[in-house]
Amino acid sequence: MPRTSDVEERLMNAAMDLIWENSYGSTSVDAICEKAGAKKGSFYHFFESKSELAVKALEADWQRKKAKMDDIFSASVPPLDRLQHYFEHVYKGQTKAHGECGAVLGCPYCSLGCEIGTQDRAIGDQVHKILDRNAKYFESAIRDAHAQGLIKAPDAKAKAQMLVAYFQGSLSQARIENDVNRLRGLASGALELLGAQPQRAAK
Amino acid sequence: MPRTSDVEERLMNAAMDLIWENSYGSTSVDAICEKAGAKKGSFYHFFESKSELAVKALEADWQRKKAKMDDIFSASVPPLDRLQHYFEHVYKGQTKAHGECGAVLGCPYCSLGCEIGTQDRAIGDQVHKILDRNAKYFESAIRDAHAQGLIKAPDAKAKAQMLVAYFQGSLSQARIENDVNRLRGLASGALELLGAQPQRAAK
DNA sequence: AAGGTAGTTGACTGACTAGTAAACTATGGC
DNA sequence: GCCATAGTTTACTAGTCAGTCAACTACCTT
Numbered sequence: 001m002p003r004t005s006d007v008e009e010r011l012m013n014a015a016m017d018l019i020w021e022n023s024y025g026s027t028s029v030d031a032i033c034e035k036a037g038a039k040k041g042s043f044y045h046f047f048e049s050k051s052e053l054a055v056k057a058l059e060a061d062w063q064r065k066k067a068k069m070d071d072i073f074s075a076s077v078p079p080l081d082r083l084q085h086y087f088e089h090v091y092k093g094q095t096k097a098h099g100e101c102g103a104v105l106g107c108p109y110c111s112l113g114c115e116i117g118t119q120d121r122a123i124g125d126q127v128h129k130i131l132d133r134n135a136k137y138f139e140s141a142i143r144d145a146h147a148q149g150l151i152k153a154p155d156a157k158a159k160a161q162m163l164v165a166y167f168q169g170s171l172s173q174a175r176i177e178n179d180v181n182r183l184r185g186l187a188s189g190a191l192e193l194l195g196a197q198p199q200r201a202a203k
Numbered sequence: 204m205p206r207t208s209d210v211e212e213r214l215m216n217a218a219m220d221l222i223w224e225n226s227y228g229s230t231s232v233d234a235i236c237e238k239a240g241a242k243k244g245s246f247y248h249f250f251e252s253k254s255e256l257a258v259k260a261l262e263a264d265w266q267r268k269k270a271k272m273d274d275i276f277s278a279s280v281p282p283l284d285r286l287q288h289y290f291e292h293v294y295k296g297q298t299k300a301h302g303e304c305g306a307v308l309g310c311p312y313c314s315l316g317c318e319i320g321t322q323d324r325a326i327g328d329q330v331h332k333i334l335d336r337n338a339k340y341f342e343s344a345i346r347d348a349h350a351q352g353l354i355k356a357p358d359a360k361a362k363a364q365m366l367v368a369y370f371q372g373s374l375s376q377a378r379i380e381n382d383v384n385r386l387r388g389l390a391s392g393a394l395e396l397l398g399a400q401p402q403r404a405a406k
Numbered sequence: 407a408a409g410g411t412a413g414t415t416g417a418c419t420g421a422c423t424a425g426t427a428a429a430c431t432a433t434g435g436c
Numbered sequence: 437g438c439c440a441t442a443g444t445t446t447a448c449t450a451g452t453c454a455g456t457c458a459a460c461t462a463c464c465t466t
Contacts, residue, residue: 005442005443005444007443007444021321022321022322023226023228023318023319023322024228025226025227025228025229025318026228026319026322028422028423028424029423029424029425030422030423030424038444039444039445039446040424040425040426040445040446041426041427041443041444041445041446042443042444042445043425044424044425044426045442045443045444046443048425049424049425050424050425103320103321105321106317110317110375110379111317111318113375113378113379114309114313114314114317114318114375114378114379115226115228115314115317115318116226116229117306117378117379117381118224118225118306118308118378118381119225119226119229124379124381127379128379128380131376131379158388161376161385162369162392162395162396164372164376165368165369165370165372165373165375165376165392166365166368166369166372166396167368167372168372168375168376169367169368169369169370169371169372169373169375170368170372172313172316172317172368172371172372172375173334173364173367173368173371175316175317175320175321176313176316176317176320176327176330176331176334177331178320178321178327182364185361189365189368192365193365193369193396195398208412208413208414210413210414231452231453231454232453232454232455233452233453233454241414242414242415242416243415243416243454243455243456244413244414244415244416244456244457245413245414245415246455247454247455247456248412248413248414249413251455252454252455253454253455
């Protein structure tokens with residue numbers, strides 16, 4: 001067998017997929033192992049519990065997405081464009097996932113956080129941490145937009161929290177209604193929420 | 204034994220409480236029965252499955268809340284006041300629940316819908332239906348506010364969907380962060396989102 | 407007062423749950 | 437080539453899960 005095993009990574013990927021698609025409670029360790037092509041003994045060689053796996057899988061999932069975030073929210077891009085590009089990116093991602101698994105899946109962090117926030121503090125805290133990191137991108141884009149006079153948002157942090165709420169709420173609605181069209185207006189809704197002058201369609 | 208049994212109602216109440224506080228997946232039929240002071244045989248006398256109980260419990264829960272909604276959203280109240288009163292009512296309710304069980308619980312419909320929307324269509328549809336009913340109250344208040352020139356919202360339905368997203372997102376955030384203060388600014392945030400003139404603090 | 411019925415009870419099933427333990431194997435460092 | 441060790445495998449436990457079933461009880465109608 002190869003010296004460096006990728007079973008740990010496969011297990012985390014399988015877990016994220018299954019939890020996102022279904023839920024934490026309905027995702028069994030057996031199912032994760034089967035999807036990852038691993039045996040249970042290997043699972044408990046790498047993780048001491050299902051809960052610990054979830055925490056590590058969340059972190060790994062975020063790290064995978066971080067590069068894309070840094071790209072989209074690059075300071076070299078006009079601040080409102082950053083937000084617009086991000087929401088369009090999310091819309092595309094949700095549409096793709098819907099095509100692949102037949103259901104709109106929403107935000108894995110938010111769904112998981114709501115499900116077990118009151119039951120498993122370790123997972124809840126991890127979700128909280130990741131959502132905070134996400135909000136930071138919004139916050140600095142809003143602050144820049146305010147500084148450039150594009151919007152009026154003297155309290156960038158509060159505005160960012162509003163935007164996160166609107167964003168997460170939209171994703172939840174889309175999952176519940178299983179309707180990706182709920183996310184079509186995400187970018188324009190966000191700009192409307194921020195009180196930006198309506199963008200004329202690019203071109 | 205009394206001719207008319209209230210076991211069915213007790214079971215639905217217990218189920219809603221447990222599912223709201225924890226989650227659907229982690230709430231066992233045994234736990235519901237114990238909390239309701241009923242035996243499992245009685246459970247399956249009234250409900251054919253755990254899923255069916257959830258659907259009926261959701262409906263009963265909504266019916267319990269409906270009278271309050273009709274009161275708050277009475278057409279005799281100025282439209283923006285209706286919304287403000289509603290969000291203050293929610294804030295109080297969340298604060299009360301937090302005091303009683305030590306955790307911010309968010310929206311039971313949204314949490315449940317996100318958790319099992321992809322797995323149990325019957326429950327998912329029921330949640331969807333209830334959230335739609337809720338949105339209708341927002342929609343007509345927004346339409347009235349627009350007609351009175353209090354806000355600019357030519358598409359009341361779209362604005363109501365935005366408001367629902369913001370509202371549900373805020374509740375989810377509060378649950379995940381276990382912080383009821385996230386909901387303190389709900390009413391003012393909602394009015395800001397609607398582009399209403401800032402209300403001066405009532406006396 | 408008889409009998410049908412709505413509701414109640416406790417014991418049961420079989421499948422599934424997270425997690426364990428010990429034997430095994432391949433590999434990289436020496 | 438040898439060996440410690442990281443990783444793998446299989447078989448297992450003990451508890452919990454949703455759901456079943458047949459016997460039972462108290463009431464309402466007649």
